[in-house]
Amino acid sequence: MTQLKLDTPSLLSDEQMRKFITDGYLILQTDFPEEFHENLNTQLKKVYEEEGNPGNNILPRIQEVQKVxxxxxxxxxxxxxxxxNYMLHAHRHGHYNASPVAGGWHKDSYWGYERMRNHHPWWAMIMYFPQDTPVELGPTGIMPGTQNYETRIFETDDPKEEALASGKAGTFALIHYDIWHRATPNKLGQPRFMLKFEFMRTQLPESPSWNNSEKAWVKPSSAKALPGEHNVMWEDTWNWLHGKIGSMADTQPKDVMQVEELVKSIEHHYEPVALNAAYELACSGKAGVQGLLQALHHENTNVSRLAAYGLSIAGPEAIPGLISALENSRVETVVHAAFALGEQGYLAGEAVPYLIDCLKNHSSVYVRRTIVEALSMNGSHSEIIANELSKCLQDSDNQVRFMACLSLARLSSYADTAVPELELALNDENRYVRAHAAEALRYIGTERAKDSLIKFLLNSRWCPTTTPANTFYP
Known part of the structure; x- marks a missing residue:
C-alpha cells in the first residue's frame, strides 16, 4: 500500500461524518507496514513486563507511538x-487485556471533572490496536448511538447491537468521547494492547473540516439500528459542524397543545424519548423556548439537564431566560444554564458579564467549573474573558484550574495577558494543571509564551531509553 505523506491528512467523507454523528464511532485502518507493528508490540511487551504500565508517559517512553x-x-x-487545531490531551493510557471476563459498560470520566457532557463533538477519543485483534482476543465493544445518553438504556450485558473494534494491526476506533463502551472477553489469553488517547476541539467550527460536498443533512445509509431516531439533534450537529450555531431555532413552530405535550415528554422514563422532546421544543419557536425554560427549573435535575440541551440550540430567544437562571438558588439549575450559554457560543455574547459575575461570586465549585469552560466557547469578548480565566489559575479547586488552562488555550493569542499566571501554573501540584498550562502557552504562541514553554519542556525533558535496568549508559 502506498504510504501517504504525513502532512496530507486523509479527511473523512460526508457519509463517514454522518455515520459518526448518528452512531458515535468509526472503525478505521492505518496503513503502516507489518514490521512497524511488530516493533511496536515488542517494545510494549518489554516495557509492560519490566516496568509496568507507563500511564501518561507512554508517548515519550515508546516514541514509535507518536508515529501512530x-x-x-x-x-x-x-x-x-x-x-x-485539535489538542492531544495530557491523559493517555495503554490498555492491556488478557482477561477472559468482559469489562463493565461505562462512559469514560473527564479525570475527576464533573461536567455536563457535550452533544456537539468537543471531545473525541482514539482507541488504537497495534496487533491483529480478532473477536476472540477481546477488542473494545461499543454500543452504537449511545453517546448522548446519560443512562445505560440497553438491558443485557451482551447486546446484539454491540460493535467491535476488531481487525488487523493498525485498526482503530474513533469514538465520540461520551459513548458507552467496554472491554470484551479475551478468550485466547494472549496479550492484547490498546492505546487510548483523547483529544479536544480548541475552537468553534466556522466551516466543514472534512471532505465536504453536500450541505444538507441526510441520515447515513450505513447507519446501524440505533436505540432512537434523533433527527433534530443529528441535523443540528451537522449544521454546527458547518459553522451554523442555533440553525434549528424556530424551524418547526408548534401550537400550545403540542408544546405542552412535548414539555410533558421531557419527563418520560425512556431517555431517547425525553431527549427528542427537548430538541423538538428548541425548534418550536417562542412557545417551545418558554417550555424549555420552565423545564430548566424542574425539581427533577434530569429533566432540567435535558432542557439545557434543548436550550443550547434554541438560538437568541433562549438567552435572556438562561441569563436569569444564573441567579437561581439551585446549583444544578445554574450549571445547566451556564452550559447552555456556552454551547450557544457567540450568540450568547450578551451573557458574558453575567457569567463572569457568577464566576466571581458563586460558592459552588461545580458552577465555577462549568462557567470556566462556557466562557471559552463564547467566541467574543476574548481579552476580557482571558483576564478572568487567568485569575482562576489561583482557584482552590484543581479542576477549576486545569479547565481554566484548557479554556485559555482556546483563546489563543487573546490570552497573552495570562502568560505570567500560566508560568506559575507550570509548577502546580496537579499534573493536569501543569500539562494544560503548557498546552495553553503553545496555543497562545507569543514570544514570551514560547520561551516559557521551551524552558519548561527542557527542564522536564524525558529520556525514553533511561530505565531502572539502563540508568546511564547508551
Whole structure:
C-alpha cells in the first residue's frame, strides 16, 4: 500500500461524518507496514513486563507511538471531527487485556471533572490496536448511538447491537468521547494492547473540516439500528459542524397543545424519548423556548439537564431566560444554564458579564467549573474573558484550574495577558494543571509564551531509553 505523506491528512467523507454523528464511532485502518507493528508490540511487551504500565508517559517512553498519531488516516479523522487545531490531551493510557471476563459498560470520566457532557463533538477519543485483534482476543465493544445518553438504556450485558473494534494491526476506533463502551472477553489469553488517547476541539467550527460536498443533512445509509431516531439533534450537529450555531431555532413552530405535550415528554422514563422532546421544543419557536425554560427549573435535575440541551440550540430567544437562571438558588439549575450559554457560543455574547459575575461570586465549585469552560466557547469578548480565566489559575479547586488552562488555550493569542499566571501554573501540584498550562502557552504562541514553554519542556525533558535496568549508559 502506498504510504501517504504525513502532512496530507486523509479527511473523512460526508457519509463517514454522518455515520459518526448518528452512531458515535468509526472503525478505521492505518496503513503502516507489518514490521512497524511488530516493533511496536515488542517494545510494549518489554516495557509492560519490566516496568509496568507507563500511564501518561507512554508517548515519550515508546516514541514509535507518536508515529501512530502522526499517521494521515488518524490526523485526517481527528481534523474532520475536531477541526484543524485539535489538542492531544495530557491523559493517555495503554490498555492491556488478557482477561477472559468482559469489562463493565461505562462512559469514560473527564479525570475527576464533573461536567455536563457535550452533544456537539468537543471531545473525541482514539482507541488504537497495534496487533491483529480478532473477536476472540477481546477488542473494545461499543454500543452504537449511545453517546448522548446519560443512562445505560440497553438491558443485557451482551447486546446484539454491540460493535467491535476488531481487525488487523493498525485498526482503530474513533469514538465520540461520551459513548458507552467496554472491554470484551479475551478468550485466547494472549496479550492484547490498546492505546487510548483523547483529544479536544480548541475552537468553534466556522466551516466543514472534512471532505465536504453536500450541505444538507441526510441520515447515513450505513447507519446501524440505533436505540432512537434523533433527527433534530443529528441535523443540528451537522449544521454546527458547518459553522451554523442555533440553525434549528424556530424551524418547526408548534401550537400550545403540542408544546405542552412535548414539555410533558421531557419527563418520560425512556431517555431517547425525553431527549427528542427537548430538541423538538428548541425548534418550536417562542412557545417551545418558554417550555424549555420552565423545564430548566424542574425539581427533577434530569429533566432540567435535558432542557439545557434543548436550550443550547434554541438560538437568541433562549438567552435572556438562561441569563436569569444564573441567579437561581439551585446549583444544578445554574450549571445547566451556564452550559447552555456556552454551547450557544457567540450568540450568547450578551451573557458574558453575567457569567463572569457568577464566576466571581458563586460558592459552588461545580458552577465555577462549568462557567470556566462556557466562557471559552463564547467566541467574543476574548481579552476580557482571558483576564478572568487567568485569575482562576489561583482557584482552590484543581479542576477549576486545569479547565481554566484548557479554556485559555482556546483563546489563543487573546490570552497573552495570562502568560505570567500560566508560568506559575507550570509548577502546580496537579499534573493536569501543569500539562494544560503548557498546552495553553503553545496555543497562545507569543514570544514570551514560547520561551516559557521551551524552558519548561527542557527542564522536564524525558529520556525514553533511561530505565531502572539502563540508568546511564547508551
Amino acid at each position: 498519531f502522526d499517521n494521515p488516516v488518524i490526523t485526517g479523522a481527528l481534523t474532520s471531527v475536531l477541526g484543524p
